[in-house]
Amino acid sequence: MSTIKVKQWIGKLKFLDEELLGKKIYGDIDVGEILILAAICIYSILFSYYTIMRHYSLRSDAWDLGIFSQVLYSTVNGKIFYYNVEPYFNPSHSFFGIHFSPILFLLVPFYAIFPKPETLLVAQSIILALAAYPLYLYSLVKTKLKTLSLAVSIAYLLNPLIQGVNWYDFHPQAFLPLFYFSMLYFLERKRVLPYLIFLLLSLCVLEQISIINIFFAVSLFLMYYRNIIKYLKNKNIINMYFIVPCLTLIISIYWFIMSNAIIHYFNPNPPLYLKGLGTFSILGARETSEVPLFIFAHPNKALKALSYDYYLKTTYVILSFTSLAFTSLLSPTLLIPAIPWLIVALFSNHKPYYMLGYQYSALLAPFIFLSGINGLKKVLNIVVGYRGNFVAIKNVARLILIINLVLATLFSPLSILAKPYSFKWCRDFGITYPSHEQMLLIDFLSKIPNDAVILSTSNIFPHISNNINAYTLPGLHAIPFRLLNSTLNYLKKKNYDFIVVSVPQDRETAKLIIEQFIEQHKDKYKPHSIIGTTLVFSSSESFSDIKPIIEPMIFKPWDLAIKDGELIYANNSTYGAVIRSLVTSPFKDQKNTIWFGPYIILPPGYYIVVFRMKFLNITNLNTKIITLDITSNSGSKILAFLNIFPQDVKENTWVEITIPLYVTSYEYYVEFRGVNAKKEAIIFLDYIKVIPVKIGEPMYNARPLYVYNCRRLAPISASYVLDEDSISKIVLFRKPREKQKQLCHGPFEALPKGAYEVIYTIKINGTVNPQEKVLTMLVTGENMTTPISKVSLYGIHIPFTNKWFNITTKFMLPNDTSGVQYALLINSENISVYLDRILVRPIPEEEVPIVYMLIDYTRLSTISGKILGNIIKHAVGDGEGVVWFGPYVDLPPGKYVIKYWLKVNSYVGKHIIDLDVACNYGKNILVTKQVRSADVPGLGVWFSVSLELEAPEYLEAVEFRGYNIANGTDLELLLIEICGWKI
Numbered sequence: 001m002s003t004i005k006v007k008q009w010i011g012k013l014k015f016l017d018e019e020l021l022g023k024k025i026y027g028d029i030d031v032g033e034i035l036i037l038a039a040i041c042i043y044s045i046l047f048s049y050y051t052i053m054r055h056y057s058l059r060s061d062a063w064d065l066g067i068f069s070q071v072l073y074s075t076v077n078g079k080i081f082y083y084n085v086e087p088y089f090n091p092s093h094s095f096f097g098i099h100f101s102p103i104l105f106l107l108v109p110f111y112a113i114f115p116k117p118e119t120l121l122v123a124q125s126i127i128l129a130l131a132a133y134p135l136y137l138y139s140l141v142k143t144k145l146k147t148l149s150l151a152v153s154i155a156y157l158l159n160p161l162i163q164g165v166n167w168y169d170f171h172p173q174a175f176l177p178l179f180y181f182s183m184l185y186f187l188e189r190k191r192v193l194p195y196l197i198f199l200l201l202s203l204c205v206l207e208q209i210s211i212i213n214i215f216f217a218v219s220l221f222l223m224y225y226r227n228i229i230k231y232l233k234n235k236n237i238i239n240m241y242f243i244v245p246c247l248t249l250i251i252s253i254y255w256f257i258m259s260n261a262i263i264h265y266f267n268p269n270p271p272l273y274l275k276g277l278g279t280f281s282i283l284g285a286r287e288t289s290e291v292p293l294f295i296f297a298h299p300n301k302a303l304k305a306l307s308y309d310y311y312l313k314t315t316y317v318i319l320s321f322t323s324l325a326f327t328s329l330l331s332p333t334l335l336i337p338a339i340p341w342l343i344v345a346l347f348s349n350h351k352p353y354y355m356l357g358y359q360y361s362a363l364l365a366p367f368i369f370l371s372g373i374n375g376l377k378k379v380l381n382i383v384v385g386y387r388g389n390f391v392a393i394k395n396v397a398r399l400i401l402i403i404n405l406v407l408a409t410l411f412s413p414l415s416i417l418a419k420p421y422s423f424k425w426c427r428d429f430g431i432t433y434p435s436h437e438q439m440l441l442i443d444f445l446s447k448i449p450n451d452a453v454i455l456s457t458s459n460i461f462p463h464i465s466n467n468i469n470a471y472t473l474p475g476l477h478a479i480p481f482r483l484l485n486s487t488l489n490y491l492k493k494k495n496y497d498f499i500v501v502s503v504p505q506d507r508e509t510a511k512l513i514i515e516q517f518i519e520q521h522k523d524k525y526k527p528h529s530i531i532g533t534t535l536v537f538s539s540s541e542s543f544s545d546i547k548p549i550i551e552p553m554i555f556k557p558w559d560l561a562i563k564d565g566e567l568i569y570a571n572n573s574t575y576g577a578v579i580r581s582l583v584t585s586p587f588k589d590q591k592n593t594i595w596f597g598p599y600i601i602l603p604p605g606y607y608i609v610v611f612r613m614k615f616l617n618i619t620n621l622n623t624k625i626i627t628l629d630i631t632s633n634s635g636s637k638i639l640a641f642l643n644i645f646p647q648d649v650k651e652n653t654w655v656e657i658t659i660p661l662y663v664t665s666y667e668y669y670v671e672f673r674g675v676n677a678k679k680e681a682i683i684f685l686d687y688i689k690v691i692p693v694k695i696g697e698p699m700y701n702a703r704p705l706y707v708y709n710c711r712r713l714a715p716i717s718a719s720y721v722l723d724e725d726s727i728s729k730i731v732l733f734r735k736p737r738e739k740q741k742q743l744c745h746g747p748f749e750a751l752p753k754g755a756y757e758v759i760y761t762i763k764i765n766g767t768v769n770p771q772e773k774v775l776t777m778l779v780t781g782e783n784m785t786t787p788i789s790k791v792s793l794y795g796i797h798i799p800f801t802n803k804w805f806n807i808t809t810k811f812m813l814p815n816d817t818s819g820v821q822y823a824l825l826i827n828s829e830n831i832s833v834y835l836d837r838i839l840v841r842p843i844p845e846e847e848v849p850i851v852y853m854l855i856d857y858t859r860l861s862t863i864s865g866k867i868l869g870n871i872i873k874h875a876v877g878d879g880e881g882v883v884w885f886g887p888y889v890d891l892p893p894g895k896y897v898i899k900y901w902l903k904v905n906s907y908v909g910k911h912i913i914d915l916d917v918a919c920n921y922g923k924n925i926l927v928t929k930q931v932r933s934a935d936v937p938g939l940g941v942w943f944s945v946s947l948e949l950e951a952p953e954y955l956e957a958v959e960f961r962g963y964n965i966a967n968g969t970d971l972e973l974l975l976i977e978i979c980g981w982k983i
Contacts, residue, residue, distance in 0.1 A: 357427030437532030
């Protein structure tokens with residue numbers, strides 16, 4: 001064929017040439033039929049592929065792909081229409097107890113050959129696409145115009161209502177366009193038998209279709225009333241125009257009675273919720289059958305119900321009729337069958353009834369197209385007198401195509417404008433492709449044997465629905481609490497081999513499953529695998545040949561919520577887009593959130609969290625750039641955090657910043673945030689990766705050393721300063737006389753049970769009073785009201801000032817503890833304190849004191865002395881005898897060192913004072929020591945005298961005494977320090 005002729009054909013095709021469309025290609029098949037069949041094939045392939053991709057992306061659901069997949073799988077395996085998804089609705093487990101849909105038998109042979117949910121997605125795409133062919137034929141019979149018929153059929157394939165039906169899992173309503181278009185086509189051709197076959201097939205879709213078909217019979221009576229009157233006047237009752245509407249009416253009424261009787265047989269006492277309770281709460285109707293009565297009986301409520309979500313309802317109606325330029329309204333007779341559903345939808349408060357993306361659109365769309373064809377015919381007749389006016393026909397056809405191309409661009413599930421996981425205007429439109437982790441999960445689930453008992457969240461259920469022993473739990477807000485509670489009680493009676501929860505797609509249900517099934521049976525169900533954000537648990541008796549998979553969770557920029565930032569495209573990023581900080585207000589400089597989310601669930605274990613980031617404009621900054629934190633309970637609990645400084649990163653270079661994370665219990669709604677960013681810096685986030693290291697195992701000695709510096713600690717009364725003599729180079733600094741005593745807190749990490757030593761590296765500037773309490777080292781857990789360890793240091797403990805030195809404390813954790821903080825309290829007002837870092841290292845248990853206490857004047861009594869300030873003083877001339885005694889404490893068995901902090905200002909002779917430790921109110925002396933002048937390092941100098949004591953048994957009413965003081969001695973006691981270890 002010459003190039004010129006090809007160009008002519010393309011030109012003719014461009015303008016929908018009637019002659020070209022009628023040209024025969026093979027036998028009676030013309031170009032118009034080839035084009036519509038090609039469009040059907042393209043549609044089928046596109047929607048089969050993208051709905052499968054949606055399914056692999058975990059966007060399909062137990063309601064309803066999982067239901068129909070399990071129903072067909074059980075039927076293939078001998079249990080007719082059996083399923084486990086709705087035992088609270090349907091104790092018989094037969095799908096006929098919910099809906100009477102014998103049309104599903106048509107799919108059983110195909111499912112037997114390809115027993116996968118994908119079979120249903122492909123079948124639905126083909127079924128919906130095939131409806132375009134009888135629509136084309138019907139339009140051709142009515143208008144005799146191939147151009148218009150092709151445009152209408154393509155408009156059907158582009159229609160967002162039809163594509164929305166196709167997009168949402170699988171539903172038998174997808175058969176309705178094919179059946180109704182075929183019914184009208186054969187009726188127009190006066191072929192009654194095929195019409196009746198498709199009528200019966202339409203009734204087999206759902207029991208409610210009988211009501212639509214009753215109204216369809218009314219529309220037929222109105223369509224043919226002239227012919228009916230004509231034949232009845234001639235006493236000719238046996239004619240198609242009368243018989244067909246009558247048969248349609250009779251068969252539909254019979255089917256309505258029969259189908260509801262069958263449903264009642266399988267489910268005699270369905271809950272009101274199944275009949276529509278809550279769906280018409282504004283109108284006041286408890287079930288769908290009451291809607292017409294309540295509309296007339298309560299007009300005020302009807303008006304409120306009609307105006308509820310008016311913007312959604314108006315949008316839905318306008319979109320429904322826009323496809324054929326509202327010409328459907330010119331032929332209202334064929335819209336009559338849509339009246340029952342329009343009334344139900346518009347007077348309800350149930351969004352799926354009047355939103356794109358649900359199966360219910362299949363109850364409306366066929367009649368809009370059928371009436372639209374008749375309306376278009378009227379328009380052409382009235383406006384242009386269409387016969388022979390091919391230019392007008394082309395323009396109308398072109399207008400229809402343009403309208404539907406625009407609609408598809410804006411509202412198609414495949415539109416680039418659609419946002420996945422959004423339910424604002426439609427149900428979860430938008431193309432997604434499965435991630436590596438999701439494909440790993442699907443492969444993992446496929447290896448679970450069909451005899452395993454499995455419980456899962458609803459988005460996992462379709463992938464395990466080829467198992468009669470698979471169960472799921474409805475969303476928390478999907479059914480009333482009473483039904484949810486009965487469902488939980490039913491499911492708890494099962495012994496599961498695997499429990500699979502997907503987060504964050506179904507956070508609340510995942511949390512409920514873990515709380516009710518995992519945490520309450522910790523000995524039975526253990527973490528088995530982490531595959532992205534999906535958690536797999538198995539019982540101890542489960543299939544041991546299924547190997548665990550530990551796959552990192554990767555959160556791309558669009559997986560996170562953005563507040564003080566924006567999502568931008570970036571060629572040098574890993575996934576093509578990044579989050580960029582956008583802190584414009586100076587008031588937000590220290591209190592902003594760049595990103596947050598994605599609210600996942602983490603089981604107990606050890607994780608490494610990686611933030612891949614890049615920074616600009618940080619060269620001249622000398623303070624913190626941003627804080628990266630990890631929180632749970634929607635931000636109310638901090639699990640870990642890290643402050644980023646310019647010294648930590650290289651400008652304009654991608655870096656991976658890691659935070660180790662310990663989790664001792666199940667943490668819910670976990671976020672990985674970027675907060676408190678400096679507005680001068682430009683910050684980019686590429687992705688966040690959570691790498692599970694150890695899951696569900698004991699965490700003892702998982703790390704040899706924990707290092708916390710200003711990057712891991714949050715200042716309270718301190719600020720960041722540079723210090724070249726420090727190890728960290730950037731330290732926390734607290735000025736004198738700050739009102740807030742606490743210098744810092746953090747890092748809120750979890751610690752495994754065990755023994756630990758905490759080493760604070762500090763520097764003190766200023767004059768330290770030896771008698772004054774200077775610092776307190778405080779270790780707390782998540783419950784901050786009960787300290788794990790609290791040790792105070794006095795001036796006597798401070799070795800020197802203006803130099804870095806270490807102070808230590810030791811403690812024991814009997815259990816894994818979350819939210820651990822290491823605080824430093826400054827008790828002295830006259831000093832400035834620098835904190836370089838805090839080291840936490842596991843130590844042998846025997847190194848941790850079982851008793852540590854400081855006893856000061858407040859807990860002691862005196863006879864031959866007096867209290868001056870915070871000391872007990874014996875001056876020259878105060879007499880002999882007992883200077884101090886008390887405080888009558890109980891001590892467990894152990895080895896003790898008792899340290900008396902003393903100062904001698906004057907003495908005469910070699911004897912100073914006797915010290916002892918006694919129990920049972922002084923009856924039993926355990927150890928004594930005489931302090932002599934040789935023990936005194938110098939006058940007016942604080943020094944310590946130690947006594948060692950080994951107590952094999954429990955000691956009661958222990959006191960620490962100073963007595964028999966020599967005449968002429970001036971002595972002061974500051975503290976008695978007791979430290980004891982296990983023997």
